[in-house]
Amino acid sequence: MSIMNHFTLRTTANRSPLATFRTLILICLVTLTACTRLHGQATPTASSDGDLQIGAMFNIGDSDYRPQKFKGYGFYTTFDFRYHLGIEGEFHQLNDPDKVDDVYERTYEIGPRYVLHHGRYHPYAKLMYGRGVFNFPNMVDAVTNKPTPTANLAYNIGAIGTGLDYRVIPGMNVRADFEYQRWIGFPPNGLSPWIIGIGAAYRFH
Numbered sequence: 001m002s003i004m005n006h007f008t009l010r011t012t013a014n015r016s017p018l019a020t021f022r023t024l025i026l027i028c029l030v031t032l033t034a035c036t037r038l039h040g041q042a043t044p045t046a047s048s049d050g051d052l053q054i055g056a057m058f059n060i061g062d063s064d065y066r067p068q069k070f071k072g073y074g075f076y077t078t079f080d081f082r083y084h085l086g087i088e089g090e091f092h093q094l095n096d097p098d099k100v101d102d103v104y105e106r107t108y109e110i111g112p113r114y115v116l117h118h119g120r121y122h123p124y125a126k127l128m129y130g131r132g133v134f135n136f137p138n139m140v141d142a143v144t145n146k147p148t149p150t151a152n153l154a155y156n157i158g159a160i161g162t163g164l165d166y167r168v169i170p171g172m173n174v175r176a177d178f179e180y181q182r183w184i185g186f187p188p189n190g191l192s193p194w195i196i197g198i199g200a201a202y203r204f205h
Contacts, residue, residue, distance in 0.1 A: 051080040053165075053173055055201025061094050063105055064193045065134075070094035070105065074197055076175075080115060088113045088126050092195060101137040102149070105193060107181065108132075109159060120167040128159040132183050134191070155183045155191075167203070175199045 054077045063070045072094040080086030089110045096103035109130035116123050136151045163177035176198055183191035 051078075051086070051203070051205070053078050053201040053203040055173070055175065055199050057175065057177065057197040057199025059092055059094055059195050059197045061193055061195035063094065063096070063103075064191050065105075066096060066103065068097055070096055070193075072104075074195075074199070076199065076201070078113065084114055084116065086113050086115060087111070088128070090128065092197075094193075094195065102135060103137050104135045106133040106135075107157060109157070111159075115165075122165040122167065122173075123163070124165065125162045126160070126179075128161065128179070130157055130159075131155070132157040132181070132191075134183070134186065155185050157184065158182050163197075165201075170205050171203050173201045173203050175201065
């Protein structure tokens with residue numbers, strides 16, 4: 001099974017969205033617990049309190065609306081006010097490769113994150129909440145035979161994710177990130193997209 005098929009999470013009659021969301025939370029907690037145990041004997045040499053970074057990323061994901069993968073970009077910022085605790089804000093813009101329909105998913109999120117420190121490696125887990133804007137497919141005008149916009153609606157969303165920040169130099173991090181979202185109230189049974197991100201950030205130090 002490919003990684004794309006493995007992470008394609010959809011609402012089915014045999015598995016409710018709530019059950020899927022709980023399973024993902026459990027996976028994150030187990031991963032975080034394992035990392036914490038490995039980290040337990042390590043003594044930090046310097047505090048990361050007040051650590052701020054701002055970055056951009058390339059995104060690819062499953063929209064849970066169409067079979068083809070959506071691609072786009074995003075921006076993120078994190079501020080770690082404690083050695084392991086911080087807050088993260090994100091923006092994602094994922095576009096359907098079919099430009100005629102102009103379908104896209106746009107999200108604004110904020111939430112807490114827990115981060116570990118192993119030299120240059122900084123794995124993290126995050127819990128996000130925000131708003132998602134979905135642009136529905138254009139309709140073709142019967143008179144002009146040209147595409148015309150239909151609906152652009154916003155929904156509350158929740159998300160969980162995990163990833164790794166790697167410190168290339170003191171002032172620069174690169175990132176690999178995975179995020180699973182749940183769009184609340186999206187007809188008929190909600191929307192469950194996932195996003196993979198690769199990016200880089202300037203770190204204020």
